[in-house]
Amino acid sequence: MAPQKRPASIAGVIRPSEDGDAVARHLQSRYDQVIPNCDNNASSPSFLCSGLLLRATEYSDKYHSWQPNPATAAWGVSFSWLRKDSDFKDTHGTSNGFIVYPEKFALSNGLVPVEVECLYPQDAWTSGPDRCTSHAYSSGAPAPTIPLCQDIGVYKSDDWLKKGFFDNENQCAFDLRPARTSRATVVMHSVEIRRLSSAQLGYRRNEIIVADWSKTPDARFPIEAFFYKQDSLPGKPTPLSSAQSDQCDFWRTVKKWIPIIRWEGTAAPSGSAKFLYRVQDQKTPDSCGVPPPDSGADVARHLQSRYDDTAQTCPDQPRKALMSCSGVLMRPGWVGNIWQPIEADKVSGVGIDWVRRDSNATSLRSYAGIVFFPEKYIRPPQKNVIVAACAYPDMSPSDGLSWRCGTVCQKQSPPVKDAAGWVNRFTGDRNQCAFSMDDGDPAYLWQQMMIVRQIRRFNRPADIIVNAWSAKDVEVPVEAIYWTTRDPESLRKARAIQEMYKDDTSLRIPVIRVEMVATLPQRITFSYHEADQSVSP
Structure with missing residues (x-):
């Protein structure tokens, strides 16, 4: 199939280093790339170069969706990590959001990578003051604090499952900060936990906690794509229209065009999700309109x-x-x-x-x-x-x-x-x-x-x-x-x-x-x- 034409340009718009077709191709490639580490380096965890680090968001004209909530940013910010062997199709609260470049590609594009702090095999209902250890019940009431996995002797998938950790507020997080050894290994143990517990839990999203990036200038935040899924949620804007609003907001703020990608998700032991760039989904700088004066x-x-x-x-x-x-x-x-x-x-x-x-x-x-x-x-x-x-x-x-x-x-x-x-x-x-x-x-x-x-x-x-x-x-x-x-x-x-x-x-x-x-x-x-x-x- 011939490459699709990207939206028309106007003066002053900063183009990313790759067009929408290339972004979709790279997302698909990283989703399909089942590797234990990066560059055959046992100390380099695979999320630094493979898979998709994504965050579900909701458009608002009161804030920029790619920025963390200032009221809770110090706790850490919730993302999910999607890959063929760590598959899911559900997102929290909305059916659209954004995907950031992994560290390896953020750096090569002159952007500031996000800092991954910890990883839960399943969504953990995290809360403050530290999302790597703090949880809340569905009622919103605080749940007991659970130390980091390595701090309680949990290093492998068997250790984790024997503790009876199965979902929501009842689980520990694997610490993924650079000071920890064996980061690549524990990421793969998290993948194995998801496989072994799929009969009880299904293939639902995991939760990965990223450090507050609010001091990173918008122009250097490593956003790769806005995504949407076709399943609308009650009371929410259509996912595509919300993604288009985010695309225009980013252009107005940074003057950089970021493509919208359709995510056709699956939830299976070996996923088969697809990531599609479609010209008809995109807003253009012209259709976004002239930016209103800044307040x-x-x-x-x-x-x-x-x-x-x-x-x-x-x-x-x-x-x-x-x-x-x-x-x-x-x-x-x-x-x-x-x-x-x-x-x-x-x-x-x-x-x-x-x-x-x-x-x-x-x-x-x-x-x-x-x-x-x-x-x-x-x-x-x-x-x-x-x-x-x-x-x-x-x-x-x-x-x-x-x-x-x-x-x-x-x-x-x-x-x-x-x-x-x-x-x-x-x-x-x-x-x-x-x-x-x-x-x-x-x-x-x-x-x-x-x-x-x-x-x-x-x-x-x-x-x-x-x-x-x-x-x-x-x-x-x-x-x-x-x-x-x-x-x-x-x-x-x-x-x-x-x-x-x-x-x-x-x-x-x-x-x-x-x-x-x-x-x-x-x-x-x-x-x-x-x-x-x-x-x-």
């Missing part, structure tokens, strides 16, 4: 997520400077239309602050200003106008230069091409050079700038010179207006910017509060408060 709270969450994202490369864009996908780009100032360059900047370039958790910045050039979207998250009608020309590791007195980048590092005599060369020659402030982003690999040069900051322990923001832009006000990628608690007067200035921007564009951009902690651990936080706003939603 102020969402903007603050996105800023915090990018600030906390310490990835060393941009996923899917390995040669891009990190400012293209992470960190926070802040233009200081409050006089006039600061979302546009002033006349002098059209020749000299525009100075921008860039902060990220591992940049160690605990101060800003100005305590009020605007935040720009990074290139990765530009949305129409905005344009990619913020293009870095060079990056100074420390705040620089570049205002008086006809070209703010000055004599860039690569044009020094001898040329400075890396962090070691910079540290040997310069100290910062007036005594420094900027790495040109036009002379070499921008991703590598940005990393060198970051290494310099860490060696020199600079606590002022990195000084990024960007090319002046020529764009209509509504095309400039303004994400937020900021003020800082270090200067209460800056709130008045931020409100004035918000009012001017609304007058000029008819758009409301939220005012975000920035708080800086100079003591260890150094950190900047971003939050939204209705009381800070001058323009109503």
Whole structure:
């Protein structure tokens, strides 16, 4: 059969490294792959490379289905692990959800793998404070805590069955954290337990507990597919429509298209489930519609997520400077239309602050200003106008230069091409050079700038010179207006910017509060408060 055409693209959508047909093929292959371990390594459990790690979810416009519930995330999050020899077709509560890449393939795609903590052979009715040991009765009342299997001498399938563990709250979990030995072996014992107890229990879902991933940026969460089954549940949306809503929500949030896969499940000693990619099941970026404006709270969450994202490369864009996908780009100032360059900047370039958790910045050039979207998250009608020309590791007195980048590092005599060369020659402030982003690999040069900051322990923001832009006000990628608690007067200035921007564009951009902690651990936080706003939603 000829490959099916994937949905049409629009500008700015990040494509995964494989299309829907390839995803379905890989899911089928891993489901069918009955192996005892990964890469013939007895210490590498098979869930790291085979089977499907999935979670049933329900779409809501109040949260993102791929994120853990903040009220219970610290307990661990329930998934199931599906494979031909560990088959089931039931899911908990809904008939749709998502599948994540196993660790081996998450890493190869530049994503952050989920961390598996423990595995129950059957659904265990887990609860808090620790889903690997805590359970609840069907009434919701707490059930007795059961220690981890290895801690009570249960290592094999026979040990487990002799204890009388048969389902629900009456079972122990096999600890699968890296500190445990024989992880691959106990996974296969769990598979054997399911086979031996099938006469009493049938082939129902197992339960695998994953550590809280709420600090992982959405763009680096290793989601491989949204799935649905054809069996609708009473009182629930149709599984396909719920999966389509999730697909659109992920696109609106991350601008990455994730395919929907139909799971035709079985429940047998040797399963024969099928995983199908169907064009008619997919929403497209066009049919999802233009993303609605983010709420102020969402903007603050996105800023915090990018600030906390310490990835060393941009996923899917390995040669891009990190400012293209992470960190926070802040233009200081409050006089006039600061979302546009002033006349002098059209020749000299525009100075921008860039902060990220591992940049160690605990101060800003100005305590009020605007935040720009990074290139990765530009949305129409905005344009990619913020293009870095060079990056100074420390705040620089570049205002008086006809070209703010000055004599860039690569044009020094001898040329400075890396962090070691910079540290040997310069100290910062007036005594420094900027790495040109036009002379070499921008991703590598940005990393060198970051290494310099860490060696020199600079606590002022990195000084990024960007090319002046020529764009209509509504095309400039303004994400937020900021003020800082270090200067209460800056709130008045931020409100004035918000009012001017609304007058000029008819758009409301939220005012975000920035708080800086100079003591260890150094950190900047971003939050939204209705009381800070001058323009109503």
